[in-house]
Amino acid sequence: MKIKKNRLETLRMIISSQELGSQDELLEALQKEGFKLTQATLSRDLKQLKVAKAATMNGNYVYVLPNVTMYKRVSTPQQIREMMQVPGFLSINFSGNMGVIKTRPGYASSIAYNIDNNDIPQIIGTIAGDDTIFIVIRQGVTDNEVIEALNDVVPNIK
Known part of the structure; x- marks a missing residue:
């Protein structure tokens, strides 16, 4: 369960700090952070976190956390592990x-x-x-x- 909790927290950090519009991009970002999972597992995680897609100012659709359609993104992304320790x-x-x-x-x-x-x-x-x-x-x-x-x-x- 601890691995899932860490994976979900990492997924939250990735979504809040990067503009990603596909599950392939999310899987790649998670893999960079040491999480190797299937697309099906990622779909379940996104559903559990109630992640949605929202339009950006340039018309692209990106993943956002619930109730935050105009999510504030950090301008200088840090490594996810570094963000989680702060x-x-x-x-x-x-x-x-x-x-x-x-x-x-x-x-x-x-x-x-x-x-x-x-x-x-x-x-x-x-x-x-x-x-x-x-x-x-x-x-x-x-x-x-x-x-x-x-x-x-x-x-x-x-």
């Missing part, structure tokens, strides 16, 4: 009792879920998009207290 957190900024956390594409909802489910008393709640989390901070809490509280939940926040 946490999703990018930055945090504050204004009054609000904060905005920037993440890599696709990471915001899982990080917000972790924040909400860790009952952090300094944070009232979160709203997540694809690569941005809006946080509401309890009155009287400093930015440093929020960062300290998030340290166990959000890797590399410091």
Whole structure:
């Protein structure tokens, strides 16, 4: 099961970082990352991930992750293994009792879920998009207290 989980995560990263329009291209990209699988297995994986095809600005159709038809792609693709080792957190900024956390594409909802489910008393709640989390901070809490509280939940926040 661990191999399948790693394969699915790698497939997510490939789809989010490259514009690929055929299963042959996906199979080739997966093979470069060390996964040798059949077209039938790839089809099942795509179905499980609810991957779709969407038109790009130039009229080509490429694979996209669910609910993200205009998916933000990274401009300088990294090796998939390298991307998987880097946490999703990018930055945090504050204004009054609000904060905005920037993440890599696709990471915001899982990080917000972790924040909400860790009952952090300094944070009232979160709203997540694809690569941005809006946080509401309890009155009287400093930015440093929020960062300290998030340290166990959000890797590399410091």
